[in-house]
Amino acid sequence: xxxxxxxxxxxxxxxxxxxxxxxxxxxxxxxxxxxxxxxxxxxxxxxxxxxxxxxxxxxxxxxxxxxxxxxxxxxxxxxxxxxxxxxxxxxxxxxxxxxxxxxxxxxxxxxxxxxxxxxxxxxxxxxxxxxxxxxxxxxxxxxxxxxxxxxxxxxxxxxxxxxxxxxxxxxxxxxxxxxxxxxxxxxxxxxxxxxxxxxxxxxxxxxxxxxxxxxxxxxxxxxxxxxxxxxxxxxxxxxxxxxxx
Numbered sequence: 001x002x003x004x005x006x007x008x009x010x011x012x013x014x015x016x017x018x019x020x021x022x023x024x025x026x027x028x029x030x031x032x033x034x035x036x037x038x039x040x041x042x043x044x045x046x047x048x049x050x051x052x053x054x055x056x057x058x059x060x061x062x063x064x065x066x067x068x069x070x071x072x073x074x075x076x077x078x079x080x081x082x083x084x085x086x087x088x089x090x091x092x093x094x095x096x097x098x099x100x101x102x103x104x105x106x107x108x109x110x111x112x113x114x115x116x117x118x119x120x121x122x123x124x125x126x127x128x129x130x131x132x133x134x135x136x137x138x139x140x141x142x143x144x145x146x147x148x149x150x151x152x153x154x155x156x157x158x159x160x161x162x163x164x165x166x167x168x169x170x171x172x173x174x175x176x177x178x179x180x181x182x183x184x185x186x187x188x189x190x191x192x193x194x195x196x197x198x199x200x201x202x203x204x205x206x207x208x209x210x211x212x213x214x215x216x217x218x219x220x221x222x223x224x225x226x227x228x229x230x231x232x233x234x235x236x237x238x239x240x241x242x243x244x245x
Contacts, residue, residue, distance in 0.1 A: 008025070021195050032193070086178070129169040
């Protein structure tokens with residue numbers, strides 16, 4: 001199973017001047033991530049850049065050595081890649097949380113994220129906070145990483161813009177809450193990783209339509225998806241990544 005095509009797009013959105021989202025590819029280690037930072041200009045955006053570097057570096061060091069000791073976490077049920085992702089995220093979380101504890105609240109940063117890595121025909125995904133991931137196969141769409149946010153606690157219309165605020169994030173609380181999923185890939189599968197600026201304005205039928213639509217390349221599919229989200233009233237940063245197998 002090989003990655004046939006891919007695309008990613010991030011933008012500050014139609015109203016914000018600073019983009020605190022981000023994404024990263026590491027094709028040598030088959031590592032992929034999207035991040036949704038918070039904290040404001042010069043805070044959340046810098047945290048996301050730091051997290052991308054730390055997660056990528058820590059993961060590459062462990063993935064290069066199959067016998068590497070997992071210093072922060074180990075579960076024998078997980079693949080090497082899953083344990084390596086979690087160690088990388090825990091390390092980045094501890095570093096950011098320590099930095100935050102030394103700053104006033106209004107200068108603290110955090111980030112939601114989805115980090116994914118491939119092990120032959122299996123993709124391992126770990127999600128933290130308000131990002132989500134979809135798996136597309138043979139015309140069917142399923143959400144495999146569910147956003148962890150306030151949507152079930154905030155029902156009033158005037159509070160709707162707060163519903164995707166994360167319940168947890170890298171650097172936010174002492175312990176890092178996460179979801180892990182393993183997906184066995186088949187030819188024709190697609191994985192879609194989204195920040196809340198995209199998925200909060202779209203329903204599953206709209207996302208499925210754009211994954212099904214004929215387009216010259218996956219970048220065109222992503223661009224049309226982000227354009228639709230903005231047209232529905234998005235006011236946030238937006239980031240999406242698609243992996244096609």
